[in-house]
Amino acid sequence: xxxxxxxxxxxxxxxxxxxxxxxxxxxxxxxxxxxxxxxxxxxxxxxxxxxxxxxxxxxxxxxxxxxxxxxxxxxxxxxxxxxxxxxxxxxxxxxxxxxxxxxxxxxxxxxxxxxxxxxxxxxxxxxxxxxxxxxxxxxxxxxxxxxxxxxxxxxxxxxxxxxxxxxxxxxxxxxxxxxxxxxxxxxxxxxxxxxxxxxxxxxxxxxxxxxxxxxxxxxxxxxxxxxxxxxxxxxxxxxxxxxxxxxxxxxxxxxxxxxxxxxxxxxxxxxxxxxxxxxxxxxxxxxxxxxxxxxxxxxxxxxxxxxxxxxxxxxxxxxxxxxxxxxxxxxxxxxxxxxxxxxxxxxxx
Numbered sequence: 001x002x003x004x005x006x007x008x009x010x011x012x013x014x015x016x017x018x019x020x021x022x023x024x025x026x027x028x029x030x031x032x033x034x035x036x037x038x039x040x041x042x043x044x045x046x047x048x049x050x051x052x053x054x055x056x057x058x059x060x061x062x063x064x065x066x067x068x069x070x071x072x073x074x075x076x077x078x079x080x081x082x083x084x085x086x087x088x089x090x091x092x093x094x095x096x097x098x099x100x101x102x103x104x105x106x107x108x109x110x111x112x113x114x115x116x117x118x119x120x121x122x123x124x125x126x127x128x129x130x131x132x133x134x135x136x137x138x139x140x141x142x143x144x145x146x147x148x149x150x151x152x153x154x155x156x157x158x159x160x161x162x163x164x165x166x167x168x169x170x171x172x173x174x175x176x177x178x179x180x181x182x183x184x185x186x187x188x189x190x191x192x193x194x195x196x197x198x199x200x201x202x203x204x205x206x207x208x209x210x211x212x213x214x215x216x217x218x219x220x221x222x223x224x225x226x227x228x229x230x231x232x233x234x235x236x237x238x239x240x241x242x243x244x245x246x247x248x249x250x251x252x253x254x255x256x257x258x259x260x261x262x263x264x265x266x267x268x269x270x271x272x273x274x275x276x277x278x279x280x281x282x283x284x285x286x287x288x289x290x291x292x293x294x295x296x297x298x299x300x301x302x303x304x305x306x307x308x309x310x311x312x313x314x315x316x317x318x319x320x321x322x323x324x325x326x327x328x329x330x331x332x333x334x335x336x337x338x339x340x341x342x343x344x345x346x347x348x349x
């Protein structure tokens with residue numbers, strides 16, 4: 001979808017009859033019967049249903065691959081090879097082709113890749129949740145999202161480099177997830193110790209936490225010593241601002257319970273909007289805890305095509321119905337993507 005948003009012509013190959021598994025991942029479904037999950041990641045694509053065991057469909061796929069710049073797939077190893085569509089054979093046959101495989105746990109590993117499983121095995125769940133609670137998954141399938149972005153980046157880098165070097169690209173959910181641990185991973189590498197769960201607090205920075213106010217929760221994210229001084233002043237907490245032991249983050253981290261407890265008691269006496277106004281005026285990072293519907297009011301979004309891409313991305317096509325473009329693609333090949341091919345720039349060689 002990212003590549004499609006940026007202008008790529010994308011043909012999505014689906015299983016006949018049922019299509020992409022996420023078409024059935026509901027409720028909710030829209031009025032046409034399409035799942036919200038499928039709609040969220042499938043705009044700017046044409047849909048073609050093809051049976052790998054059907055010789056005619058195999059020929060169609062061979063033709064589409066021959067005309068493509070990039071093939072992106074997430075089949076377990078051996079599936080495409082059994083049907084004469086393996087990466088090695090196709091790359092040898094088409095010297096200009098790029099091939100990107102997304103796996104769960106790396107090439108050669110046939111374990112199916114599911115976000116929840118990878119969140120568990122990559123260390124994410126071990127560090128997510130309340131300090132006195134159990135491991136918790138993140139509320140979005142963010143491993144899938146990160147792996148998709150990593151794949152898009154790898155493809156764009158290979159295209160920008162004129163296909164010099166590696167034409168066989170591979171992204172795994174596991175590697176994308178572990179690399180996204182960033183500072184938490186580095187902490188473990190430096191100390192040799194695992195990180196505990198911090199809930200909504202930050203392992204290194206204080207105050208950086210969730211607080212209850214008189215009406216709704218909010219977060220304060222103090223990222224520097226100067227911000228802390230402004231935060232204490234804005235909240236009327238002179239005792240914190242004047243305490244020399246709290247002028248550095250190291251001092252505040254050592255007195256975490258005192259600092260967080262003092263701020264928490266202060267915030268409970270007034271509504272969140274009042275505190276946010278004072279902290280905003282002081283240049284202190286903070287925010288109210290919004291629901292998803294509240295957050296969506298701040299962006300351009302559609303019940304059909306999802307959250308709009310940032311520029312230069314555009315929404316050109318709604319998510320397709322299963323095999324919606326099958327007849328046209330079978331008759332016209334890649335030309336089926338463009339209604340008036342003369343008005344569009346030529347595809348890259």
